[in-house]
Each structure stands twice: as structure tokens, then as C-alpha cells.
Amino acid sequence: MAILLAKRFDDINVIGLDPSDKMLKIAKKKIKNNFLEKKIQVIQGYSQNIPFGNNTFDIVTISFGLRNFQYFHRSFKEIYRILKPLGILEILEFSLPSNTYVKKIYHFYSHFFLPKIGNFLSKNHFAYSYLQESIKSFSDSYYGNKMKKLLKDHRFKIIHTKKLTCGIASIYLSIK
Numbered sequence: 359m360a361i362l363l364a365k366r367f368d369d370i371n372v373i374g375l376d377p378s379d380k381m382l383k384i385a386k387k388k389i390k391n392n393f394l395e396k397k398i399q400v401i402q403g404y405s406q407n408i409p410f411g412n413n414t415f416d417i418v419t420i421s422f423g424l425r426n427f428q429y430f431h432r433s434f435k436e437i438y439r440i441l442k443p444l445g446i447l448e449i450l451e452f453s454l455p456s457n458t459y460v461k462k463i464y465h466f467y468s469h470f471f472l473p474k475i476g477n478f479l480s481k482n483h484f485a486y487s488y489l490q491e492s493i494k495s496f497s498d499s500y501y502g503n504k505m506k507k508l509l510k511d512h513r514f515k516i517i518h519t520k521k522l523t524c525g526i527a528s529i530y531l532s533i534k
Contacts, residue, residue, distance in 0.1 A: 405433035425496035434512040455525035
């Protein structure tokens with residue numbers, strides 16, 4: 359998301375936050391390969407303790423990472439704190455399809471096909487079994503109306519939601 363934003367907007371400064379040193383190294387390489395070192399900075403940190411002052415950011419984006427938050431409520435308080443008034447929170451996250459047929463195909467793909475291919479390519483069975491389990495666990499707890507309630511409970515006003523790819527992913531846009 360950081361690279362897409364940096365490419366799309368001329369006058370932008372993007373800061374990426376991730377607790378994983380390994381992920382930050384991958385990000386730095388991608389940033390360098392796209393010649394975006396002047397627009398994007400990455401730092402190591404956690405969503406429940408964001409190292410910036412109040413009312414610092416115009417936009418916070420979370421793409422396929424919300425389900426990995428350790429402390430949802432503390433993280434949302436921090437995000438609210440660092441967003442400027444009228445700042446935007448954009449969440450893009452996996453979800454579970456509601457259509458019965460799509461759900462069956464998705465279930466088959468994510469439980470049988472994806473782990474086998476992922477294990478073959480990466481030799482890391484844990485990563486791909488974790489992916490499917492984290493999607494299911496997150497979707498059971500925070501999908502759709504539950505996500506809207508979570509946002510409202512943390513004082514965000516929801517301005518738009520959209521299911522993508524037959525409900526396999528969802529976008530939640532809200533404002534401080």
C-alpha cells in the first residue's frame with residue numbers, strides 16, 4: 359500500500375510501521391527497487407504503541423494486517439490518537455464470502471490448494487496454515503457489522519464499506 363500511495367501522489371510522505379525486522383527488510387528492498395526512498399520511510403514498532411505524537415497523520419491504512427494485531431482496542435485507540443481531526447482510517451482485510459458457492463470454492467482453495475502450493479514454494483507450511491486460520495478467526499470475530507461496531511466503539515465514523523472479490527476481502531473507510 360505504501361508503494362501504491364507513493365506512486366500515485368506527488369507530494370506525499372509515507373511511513374510504514376511493522377514489528378517484524380524481516381518484513382521491514384523486504385519493504386526496504388521494494389522501496390529501493392521502485393526509487394521511492396525519498397517518499398517512504400519504514401520503522402519497527404507495534405500498533406498498540408505507535409511512536410508519533412497526537413494528530414500527526416492525515417491517513418492511516420492497514421492492509422491485510424489487522425488480523426495480526428495483538429491488542430485490538432489499544433491499537434484502535436492509538437490510531438485514533440495519531441490521526442488528525444477528520445483523518446481517514448482505511449482497512450483492507452481478508453473476510454469470508456457470504457455466497458454459499460463462493461464460500462465452498464474458497465474453503466477448498468484455502469484449506470487444500472493454498473497450503474500445498476505455499477509449502478512447495480516456500481517450504482514454510484506454518485505460514486500458509488497460519489494464514490487460513492488467522493483469516494477464519496478474524497472473520498468470525500470482526501467481519502461486517504462486528505467490524506463496524508468495533509470502529510464505532512472507538513469513535514470512528516464509518517463512511518464506506520465494500521466487499522471485494524465476492525467477499526474474500528473487505529474495505530472499511532472511516533473518519534476521525
